[in-house]
Amino acid sequence: MTIAAYGGREQLAVTEVADPEPAPGEVVVRIAAAALNRMDTFIRQGLTGPGVRQPRALPHVLGAEGAGTVVDVGTADTDLAVGDRVVLYPGLHCGRCKYCRRGQHSRCAHYGIRGEDAWGTQCELVAVPATDVLRIPDDVTFEEAAAAPVGxxxxxxxxxxxxxxxxxxxxxxxxxxxxxxxxxxxxxxxxxxxxxxxxxxxxxxxxxxxxxxxxxxxxxxxxxxxxxxxxxxxxxxxxxxxxxxxxxxxxxxxxxxxxxxxxxxxxxxxxxxxxxxxxxxxxxxxxxxxGPFGGWDDFQRAMEFMFRTGASPLVHAALPFEEIAEAHRIIEEGEHIGKVVVRPS
CATH class of the missing domain: 3.40.50.720 (NAD(P)-binding Rossmann-like Domain)
Structure with a gap:
């Protein structure tokens, strides 16, 4: 799913792109569900301003949040295995600075958000660092997991x-x-x-x-x-x-x-x-x-809180990728309580 030009919801389209190959240290995840945030609508419109880094090179894939199944571990040094059910950390970071080493990734000078500063999760396959992937329990659905990281x-x-x-x-x-x-x-x-x-x-x-x-x-x-x-x-x-x-x-x-x-x-x-x-x-x-978006440590603790307590995001709507424009409309018109999720057909 890509935006081909900035503007209204009509710019959203499902398109074919090459499957990602994992770089060293990366795994490939087949996305089962991806959640929307208001930032997706801002990026689609090409809005600029504090906290919104534009313009992006087009075409662009939106989506900070996603959950799915590992399908390729490449050469990553990880205990993840093909078939693992996982949720993705939405942040992008260098992994080397003092803040990243402390687990405070959102303070990294190179920090960004998936779907804004790099292609995001509203797609079938995504390559991500193995260190940004967390296993989810079997009793947590992909929709629930995808709707949780940012919130x-x-x-x-x-x-x-x-x-x-x-x-x-x-x-x-x-x-x-x-x-x-x-x-x-x-x-x-x-x-x-x-x-x-x-x-x-x-x-x-x-x-x-x-x-x-x-x-x-x-x-x-x-x-x-x-x-x-x-x-x-x-x-x-x-x-x-x-x-x-x-x-x-x-x-x-x-x-x-x-x-x-x-x-x-x-x-x-x-x-x-x-x-x-x-x-x-x-x-x-x-x-x-x-209190902006946290680092990996906060992400892990927050997700473990959800898994441990049985707390769950409220999913207002779960739509197929082909109805992405409707998902954006729900967000823009403020109809939702909780999250709007999209998934591959």
């Missing part, structure tokens, strides 16, 4: 590694409908936190309220919705806010924080220049923490 790894990095989440704390997830948000709520709840969520959509609010790990849903369309958060927490506020929306929600997110609370951010889909008061931060001992 669970980012959430683990934000809440556990950077956010230092503790049992008994309150966590607010802003714009709680995508894969990162769902994973964040699951990780928080399993860690013993009380979970609140915001959404602007009444139907999504109804569906979120039915999830066992959500304590209360806040109307994110209401002006000054931080007041509802304070009312729900006996005027104390929450200990951690997870916000990937950005500028439109930061003021309410910060005002929802308790004394000493932490705002953990991993994105800015709504804008990257918020209007905030510095005094509201330092006078209440509040912190802002960047």
């Amino acid at each position: 669970y790894t980012t959430s683990w990095t934000m809440l556990v590694t950077a956010g230092r989440l503790r049992p008994g704390e309150r966590v607010l997830v802003v714009g709680a409908s995508g894969g990162v948000a769902i994973a964040a709520m699951q990780i928080a709840a399993h860690s013993g936190a009380q979970v609140l969520a915001t959404t602007r959509d009444p139907e999504k609010a109804r569906r979120l309220a039915e999830l066992p790990f959500v304590h209360q849903v806040i109307d994110g369309a209401a002006p000054g919705w931080c007041k509802e958060v304070l009312a729900a927490t006996d005027a104390e506020g929450v200990d951690v806010v997870v916000d990937s929306v950005g500028a439109p929600t930061w003021r309410d997110s910060i005002r929802s924080l308790a004394q000493g609370g932490r705002l953990v951010v991993c994105g800015a889909t709504g804008g990257d220049t918020p209007d905030v008061s510095i005094r509201e931060l330092y006078q209440s001992h509040r912190q802002i923490i960047g």
Whole structure:
């Protein structure tokens, strides 16, 4: 599946390309399922800006996340074997710098994301470093595995590694409908936190309220919705806010924080220049923490959390490759709660 030109969904097409040959240290995986992220739609449109490195040489294959079966181990020094069921780490890294040696691959100066900086997973076969492949248990489906890496790894990095989440704390997830948000709520709840969520959509609010790990849903369309958060927490506020929306929600997110609370951010889909008061931060001992996608260590811990607890991504839709344009439409129009997955026919 490739994009032949930047633009609308009509630029997406299923095309034939040569099968990949594994370079030294690589294995080839036959993809059984690949998940979409909003970044796929940005890349397809040829958008540029902070965090979006364009233009890509065309044609280009999208997709950061994928799961499937190893079909060729080449000359890689690995204990992986043909037939192993695996999920792929989405990051690209040098593997040699001090950060890579520490397992903090997302701090690598050469860091990139599969599907953005190299051909991605929305294809039948992909060659990847053997060190970026993790086996999955037999009771985890390929769709579940493919839908997990970005959401669970980012959430683990934000809440556990950077956010230092503790049992008994309150966590607010802003714009709680995508894969990162769902994973964040699951990780928080399993860690013993009380979970609140915001959404602007009444139907999504109804569906979120039915999830066992959500304590209360806040109307994110209401002006000054931080007041509802304070009312729900006996005027104390929450200990951690997870916000990937950005500028439109930061003021309410910060005002929802308790004394000493932490705002953990991993994105800015709504804008990257918020209007905030510095005094509201330092006078209440509040912190802002960047929690982008994590390294291999965070990926491995997040996936093992999923395997161990039985937590699972919510798969909103699973479509054949031929319906990739519909998958992009669902993402762009915000219909989904959870992830959208595509798979070879």
